[in-house]
Amino acid sequence: MLIPDKWLLLIGTMAYVAALILTLLRLSNKRPPLHAVNLVLILVGWVVQSAGLWMLGMNAGSCPIRNPFEVLQFISWSIVILYIFTGQVFRLSLFGTGSAALAAIISFSAYLIPGGNKVSPHSFLGGDPRIEAHASLALVSYGIFGLLAVLSVLYLLQNNSLKTKRNSGVFKFLPSLVDMDTVLMRLLIMACVVYTVSVAIGATYWIEHTNDVALPKLTLTLALWVGYWLVLILRAMNKLFGTRLAWSCILLMIAALAILWPVEASREHNSLADSTVESQPFQNVV
Amino acid sequence: MSSDSPRLITIGCNHHKTPLEVRERLALSSESALLLQNKLKEHPEILEAAILNTCNRMEIHAVANGDSVMDHVSRMLGSIEDFPVQEFLEHAYVHENMQAINHAFRVAAGLDSQLVGETQILGQMKSSYATATKQKMVGPVLHKFFQKSFQAAKWARTETKIGTGQVSLGNVAVELATRIFGKLTVSRTLVIGSGEVGREVAKAFRSRGVACMSIASRTHERAQKLSREIDGLVIPFNSWQDTLPYVDIGIFATSAPMSILDKATLQNVLRKRSRKPLFLIDLALPRDIDASASELSNLYLYNLDDLADIANENLKNRQKEVDTCLIELDRKAHYTWKSMKLES
Structure with a gap:
């Protein structure tokens, strides 16, 4: 049986699903999406999800990112809060629906990970605040990566529909290519800045505890950081744009999600090692 | 018109059966259209003729004696530089007498257009009629044929809703x-x-x-x-x-x-x-x-x-109106043909 915080997280996710279903129903009836109703549903979902995460955090005595379940919930939450703030500025049609869909997928997949809910008794969190700041900022940047991926999918859909000359259904409600390109650039800048701050905070800790960081984790984290900066630089130089930029953002998001697993495994391994050596390892969440 | 009298005939091809890449080769320049008009005028078996030449259709409306109008027209088209006669023949349609009137009514009303219900074609038909008249190629049959077509188009435009909700x-x-x-x-x-x-x-x-x-x-x-x-x-x-x-x-x-x-x-x-x-x-x-x-x-x-x-994506919503209009235009074409036969 699910405990209250899990129920709250599930109810929050269901609100995102409701926003998605409502939009799909409207589109299938060839009617435009109801932005205000969608936003309300997403806001309600986010508030309920926040309550669930707050309860988890209170139990943990730290940011609720102690296991894969919590990490995925935190990413899902980050996607939505970032959408709530940036989406209203960018005002892109279907961006909210896409964000809600991705948040719901990530949140649901958190329930499907076998043993993903286990909390190690030797959690690194709650100690040095730099670790928590580094980890939570890294997960917020994952939220931005998620929004980038959502927008990239919308971009590819719009591009494909224009190329194949399809005008009906969902396609005519998609944002324009130029608007999406502009927002992609802004989100890329945001993602690189937040992720860099996260890596920088982690680095200050790592300098003092070089032996505590597993090499694969460090390599993957830096590779992802380089990957996003490379994409941003190429986009700024007009060398990478349009569909290739969209595909790059999607592939980077997939890579970011894929490296969560080795990082988590490494964390588990280090936590167990902690119990014997009784040192507090630097834990780079992503 | 009695059975041995000259026939009213429409020969042409349009966007329905002819793909764009063929249509662009069949399109007549204004000089070629004029040349064709002159050839039609000179032909002894063709009594009246008008050419409707738009980006989506090329039609010759003629009143002619004998059964070989299509052969004559093919030869005339063949004499136009670079005109792909064979491709034209592959995609061409021929309507005679009442079918020709019926077709003209549909065309004038915009029901045969690529953009169903559009009005531009009526202007193009009027221009075709004016050109043929100027060339002295319009006699009593084509005059009635065009005038009745214009009336049918006006009726369709004012009495039905075929143009409602149309997207330009x-x-x-x-x-x-x-x-x-x-x-x-x-x-x-x-x-x-x-x-x-x-x-x-x-x-x-x-x-x-x-x-x-x-x-x-x-x-x-x-x-x-x-x-x-x-x-x-x-x-x-x-x-x-x-x-x-x-x-x-x-x-x-x-x-x-x-x-x-x-x-x-x-x-x-x-x-x-x-x-x-x-x-x-x-x-x-x-x-x-x-x-x-x-x-x-x-x-x-x-x-x-x-x-x-x-x-045309919203055409489905107008389909019922279009069907009603087509039935009425068929009826009008039938009466027009009957009156033309009586007059002759």
């Missing part, structure tokens, strides 16, 4: 541009050619407040006329290619006999535009832009058929 090509093009650029108030537009369809589309863009409109046409006077209508800037025709990298939307509607913009040129244009997309609307027939250019990324190329297909 201009609006479709603007909608597509909005999907690419968002707000059009910062988009620059270039209009090449000054044909009627191009003008309609250009006006639609102007009404949506595009930032700047440039016009280039071989006929300077027509370019100036269009520039006054849409508050645009006339540029010399030989410099339009230099302007292309700096515009977002290109409307092509020239009467050039072959494409004026190829894939390689467009590749260079896109390179100069860095990451900005380019939207090209090719309304010309024969097409002004090499169709293979649509493969280029960041370039969105739409031709007349593409726009018409989108515009």
Whole structure:
């Protein structure tokens, strides 16, 4: 049986699903999406999800990112809060629906990970605040990566529909290519800045505890950081744009999600090692 | 008309059975149309004749003696330089007497048009009638044929709702541009050619407040006329290619006999535009832009058929009205044919 915080997280996710279903129903009836109703549903979902995460955090005595379940919930939450703030500025049609869909997928997949809910008794969190700041900022940047991926999918859909000359259904409600390109650039800048701050905070800790960081984790984290900066630089130089930029953002998001697993495994391994050596390892969440 | 009297006949091909790439080869230039008209006039078995030559159809309406009108017409078309007679014959239809009247009524009412319910075709039919009259190629049969067609079109327009909810090509093009650029108030537009369809589309863009409109046409006077209508800037025709990298939307509607913009040129244009997309609307027939250019990324190329297909998407809602209209036009054609027979 699910405990209250899990129920709250599930109810929050269901609100995102409701926003998605409502939009799909409207589109299938060839009617435009109801932005205000969608936003309300997403806001309600986010508030309920926040309550669930707050309860988890209170139990943990730290940011609720102690296991894969919590990490995925935190990413899902980050996607939505970032959408709530940036989406209203960018005002892109279907961006909210896409964000809600991705948040719901990530949140649901958190329930499907076998043993993903286990909390190690030797959690690194709650100690040095730099670790928590580094980890939570890294997960917020994952939220931005998620929004980038959502927008990239919308971009590819719009591009494909224009190329194949399809005008009906969902396609005519998609944002324009130029608007999406502009927002992609802004989100890329945001993602690189937040992720860099996260890596920088982690680095200050790592300098003092070089032996505590597993090499694969460090390599993957830096590779992802380089990957996003490379994409941003190429986009700024007009060398990478349009569909290739969209595909790059999607592939980077997939890579970011894929490296969560080795990082988590490494964390588990280090936590167990902690119990014997009784040192507090630097834990780079992503 | 009695059974041994001259026959009313329509020979032609249109967008229904003839693909765009064939239609563009069948399109007659104004000089070729005039040449054909003269040949029809000179032929002893053809008593009356008019040519309807638009971007989507080429039809010859004639009153002729004998059974070999099609052969005569084929020979005449064969004498026109570069005209693909064989392809024409493969795609051609022939309507006689009442069927010809029935067909003309549908055409005049816009029910046979690519954009169902449009009114432009009526103007083109009137122009065809006027040209034939000027050439003294219209006798009592074709006169009645055209007049009754115009009346039928007027009836369809005023008494039915076939035009209700119809989306114009201009609006479709603007909608597509909005999907690419968002707000059009910062988009620059270039209009090449000054044909009627191009003008309609250009006006639609102007009404949506595009930032700047440039016009280039071989006929300077027509370019100036269009520039006054849409508050645009006339540029010399030989410099339009230099302007292309700096515009977002290109409307092509020239009467050039072959494409004026190829894939390689467009590749260079896109390179100069860095990451900005380019939207090209090719309304010309024969097409002004090499169709293979649509493969280029960041370039969105739409031709007349593409726009018409989108515009007709709401046709299902009007289908019942169209069906009712068709039945009534058939009835009218039947009465017209009966009265023509009685008169003869």
